Amino acid sequence: MGKTAAGLFIIAFVFIGYAAWPIYELRVLVRAIETHDLDTVTQSVYFDAVRTSLSNQVVAAYVRRSGVQISPIAHRMAAVALGIADPVVKKLISPEALSDLLGLGWPTAVVPDLPPGTVGLRSNTVGTIWQIFEGSEYGIGRFEMSGPEVLPPSQRFRLTFRLLQWRWRLVGVDLPENIQNLLADELIKATRTPALGR
16 A cells, blocks of 8 residues: 555656646746746747747748738748748747737737737736646646736747756747738738849
């Protein structure tokens, strides 16, 4: 009986530790965003994966809003290999720009005018530990959550973390639809504007 109880205690301890670890890393990232600790943001984000995540969404929104028809294979190639979304996405792939996007809730690197009432991921908006746990999804080496908690689900960012080299790192940011549309509109403008000097 004693060995069974000890085994159950160890399993419970490991489960609690595994559940709390990515939440702790999330809160470290949010705190780094708030304090403009760009070194910690850099260590907490896998920028290549985030670039792919954002590119896929911007290209999908671009196709939806512009009416351009491309095949699914071309869509993936456009988003990843050809970099169609690069004029917009490259402005978001830096510790400063990503911090502003998540911390302010608006892509100020692309559209500087912050609308009134915009809410980003901050210590006071990300939710309590219990709210984060309750609204998150876990997998083997994967953790997903959405926030800010104070916004309706359709207006939240969805963050995906992966366990990479024994550290939870942000690998994906799903944007709210209004921001996807905004970035797609900026991409449409960028692709229609003739290059300077031509």
